[in-house]
Amino acid sequence: MSRNARSYDESDVRIRPGKGTRPRTKKRPAHSDAATAMVVSVDRGRWGCVIDGDPDRRVVAMRARELGRTPVVVGDRVGVVGDLSGRPDTLARIVRVEDRTTVLRRTADDTDPYERIVVANADQLLIVTALADPPPRTGFVERALAAAYAGGLTPVLCLTKSDLAAPDEFAAHFAELELPVIVAGRDDDLDTLEETLAGRLTALIGHSGVGKSTLVNRLVPDADRAVGRVSGVGKGRHTSTQSVALPVPFARDRDTDRTWVVDTPGIRSFGLAHVTPDEIVDAFDDLREAIGRCPRGCTHLGPPADPECALDELTDGSHRRAMAVRELLAAVRETGPEEPVADASPDPV
Incomplete structure (x- = not known):
């Protein structure tokens, strides 16, 4: 043994202390004062x-x-x-x-199983569509309707650029669905729209260029300043990557201060992988009872795919509405989600 060598005993061993003696628990604070x-x-x-x-x-x-x-x-x-x-x-x-009362969802495409929540607890979905420049597309409105029905939101069709084209022909596509239609072009007053929005939380969607931003600025005249306040979240700035809820000031003149609009940019496509036919049909009271008599697995598309679909048994107005819903189901099934709903951006956090 070297004369510089040293023998060790237990006093030379350092024992690392534990991180704590208090046992871990899954109990969480109640936060009753939240x-x-x-x-x-x-x-x-x-x-x-x-x-x-x-x-x-x-x-x-x-x-x-x-x-x-x-x-x-x-x-x-x-x-x-x-x-x-x-x-x-x-x-x-x-x-x-808190538990959500309604949810507006979308998927990246119709095969994507991952659902993205766009807005929670909205009462209405305002589908903003231009009558011209760009020309209106029934496919976009149909997919938005399907998402609204499935999520529990009341859809409202809002037509802009009425100075370039008349609204009647396009609005007629959705007459049997009893879809409320509001014309809100640059030269139209907003009285009907304001009455529809009053006291509710309303999500707005629409293609780029349809006049959605113009409409938001008319409803919320200081929208740019308001957006900076609510969406900067520490840095005081706003980008097109965010959805943002804005209070509508006219509400204070209507004895309610609970009117909000949610501008929803950032959706590249409106996939509906999460939507089932039953969820769409279930939005109509008179059709909900009928589909209870449909055979299991019925897609409600009618013959030849569904020869025993109970929607075919309905009469009068219910039958017309059922056929309109059937057309909606077929259109959603046939069209893809490639049409952009707003400016491209990353998904929200």
Whole structure:
């Protein structure tokens, strides 16, 4: 043995202490004191929220660790705790996401099993379509209708650029579906539209160039400034990658301050892989009872595919509506989701 060698004993061994003696638990705090808020914007892991739906009480929040990867989207009703002052550089925490009453979903295409939630808890879907430049497409409206029916939203067709073409011919395509149609061209007043929006949360979708931004700016005259407030979420800026909820100021003149529109840019295509025929038919009270008599697996497309479809037994107005819904089902099945709904962008967080 070398004379410089040293013998070791147990006193030379260092034992690394554990990270803690307190046992782990799956119990989560109740957060019974959490304030109720609505999500109005999403940006890079930060959520803009308004307390009690009040546009003047805005906070920026992060998702609490206990929520894991629970999706939180514009329109969600959430519980928030922490600093709710809304002062610059303050951050609250989202600790709870309430059950959704409606959901507007889409998939990347009709074979994609992954559903993307566009807006939660919207009462209505305003489908903005130009009568010319670009020419209107029934396929886009049909796919939007299918998504609205499946998600529980009431669809409304809003026709712009009425100075370039008359609305009657295009609107007639959807007459039997009892689809509300509002003409809101640049020279048209917005009284009917405002009445339809009042007291509701309404999502807007439409192709690029149809006048959706012009319409939003007419409804919310300071939309650019409002967007900067709700969607910057810390940096005070807005890009086309976000959906954003905006309060409509006319609501205060109509004895309600709970009117919101959600501008939904960023959808490249409207895939409907998540939508079933039953979900579309079920949106109509008089047809819902009928399909209960259909054989299992019925697609409601009628002969020859479904020779025993109960929709064929209906009469009068219900039969006309059933045939219109059948045409909608066939159109959605035949057309692809390649038509863009808005400017291309990454999916929301």
